[in-house]
Amino acid sequence: GAGVSQSPSNKVTEKGKDVELRCDPISGHTALYWYRQSLGQGLEFLIYFQGNSAPDKSGLPSDRFSAERTGGSVSTLTIQRTQQEDSAVYLCASSLSGSNNEQFFGPGTRLTVL
Amino acid sequence: AQSVAQPEDQVNVAEGNPLTVKCTYSVSGNPYLFWYVQYPNRGLQFLLKYITGDNLVKGSYGFEAEFNKSQTSFHLKKPSALVSDSALYFCAVRVQYNFNKFYFGSGTKLNVKP
Numbered sequence: 208g209a210g211v212s213q214s215p216s217n218k219v220t221e222k223g224k225d226v227e228l229r230c231d232p233i234s235g236h237t238a239l240y241w242y243r244q245s246l247g248q249g250l251e252f253l254i255y256f257q258g259n260s261a262p263d264k265s266g267l268p269s270d271r272f273s274a275e276r277t278g279g280s281v282s283t284l285t286i287q288r289t290q291q292e293d294s295a296v297y298l299c300a301s302s303l304s305g306s307n308n309e310q311f312f313g314p315g316t317r318l319t320v321l
Numbered sequence: 322a323q324s325v326a327q328p329e330d331q332v333n334v335a336e337g338n339p340l341t342v343k344c345t346y347s348v349s350g351n352p353y354l355f356w357y358v359q360y361p362n363r364g365l366q367f368l369l370k371y372i373t374g375d376n377l378v379k380g381s382y383g384f385e386a387e388f389n390k391s392q393t394s395f396h397l398k399k400p401s402a403l404v405s406d407s408a409l410y411f412c413a414v415r416v417q418y419n420f421n422k423f424y425f426g427s428g429t430k431l432n433v434k435p
Contacts, residue, residue, distance in 0.1 A: 211364070240423070248427070248428070249411065249426065249427040249428050250365075250425040252423070252425075263422070300365075309367040309370055314364045
């Protein structure tokens, strides 16, 4: 079956521009996560959606970052007024509800801010 | 606070030798433990998990891990390493009844030499 997909795979932008990153989770997965991974580093939690509940935004690094999930499926991560330190790979993951379920990750979007 | 530690940034092993990638955790509550692997320029792939029951769990690609409650560890092992096992490995923990977050370790780069 189809896995988690993300688009674009690569995004190069200029400092100060806004970018939108898209995630299509696995059908039926109610939980969706966004992470940021700097070059060869660990994962930094950004935001978590679970069904119709209010998202956990505790990992968003600044108010330039926002995310939404429409219809409980597709999610968009928006970064406004991008900065060079925003350059990283942005990973999306989805899972079934329940804390014993593993996450399935997308291939990521590599963002480069010039 | 919940946390996961992977004390080794890098592990080097010769092909055919056994490998161990270490993981320790600190949580309040019952832990659910996971291992993921990341190949270059790819998203993370699920390897195995411990939820309950037998402390030794077996996963994909011949990997296994042992949950040790007294040592709060969940080390990843494989009896005979392959060059193709070379990748970045992440340990993660989730706490029962706290669905929001997976807490990831910083990752361990495994190098298997021919």
